[in-house]
Amino acid sequence: MLRQAAIRLPIRSAAASRRFSTASQPPATPEVDTTFVDSWKKMIPNLDPPNTPSAYMKPRPPTPSAIPSKLTVNLALPYSSLLSSKEVEMIIVPATTGQMGVLPGHVPTIAELKPGLMSVHEGGEVSKYFISGGFAVIHANSYADIVAVEAVPVDRIDPAAVQKGLSEFTQKLNSASTDLEKAEAQIGIDVHSALNAAITG
Numbered sequence: 001m002l003r004q005a006a007i008r009l010p011i012r013s014a015a016a017s018r019r020f021s022t023a024s025q026p027p028a029t030p031e032v033d034t035t036f037v038d039s040w041k042k043m044i045p046n047l048d049p050p051n052t053p054s055a056y057m058k059p060r061p062p063t064p065s066a067i068p069s070k071l072t073v074n075l076a077l078p079y080s081s082l083l084s085s086k087e088v089e090m091i092i093v094p095a096t097t098g099q100m101g102v103l104p105g106h107v108p109t110i111a112e113l114k115p116g117l118m119s120v121h122e123g124g125e126v127s128k129y130f131i132s133g134g135f136a137v138i139h140a141n142s143y144a145d146i147v148a149v150e151a152v153p154v155d156r157i158d159p160a161a162v163q164k165g166l167s168e169f170t171q172k173l174n175s176a177s178t179d180l181e182k183a184e185a186q187i188g189i190d191v192h193s194a195l196n197a198a199i200t201g
Helices: 002-008 014-018 034-043 159-175 179-200
Strands: 071-076 081-088 090-095 098-102 109-113 116-122 125-131 134-138 143-148 151-153
Touching: 071 090, 081 116, 090 143, 098 134, 116 179, 125 179, 159 179
Parallel strands: 071 143
Antiparallel strands: 071 081, 090 098, 090 109, 090 116, 109 134, 116 125, 125 151, 134 143
């Protein structure tokens, strides 16, 4: 029944679809598609229309006219959030193209992250996190969303375990006979080398 309801809903006209912006900055308040809601209620009056993702998110602040003094950072993992709306002066992330510094007013950017050190500069203090990889999304309104598979404060990393893992993966690479074994060992070496650099650097 729901499959048929989607087919019977009217298709939005070209004029209606043009009102949605394709700019990198979404509207500060989520728009409600009244045409969809009205059509839904006509087709399925006894069932509330589904919520869209914007119904679960806080509205994004508009792009300020002047560059703000702080950068708002979110560091999210699949299972938790290490930083949530934290206002800082600067962050440095390990992008695949090299270390990338982000200040308030940074140009909107999406960058892939490699295993490495992320530093968060707040006042005179610097917090360091090891990130295993992910993405950094820098918005025009001086918000930075860092999405990582794994992240841990550097002071919680065990240097002895890192050295042990590095030597184990080096032995595995030397004894690897297939391309798959070589690739797995090389990934282990890359991650443990980045961990080692984060600890010593």
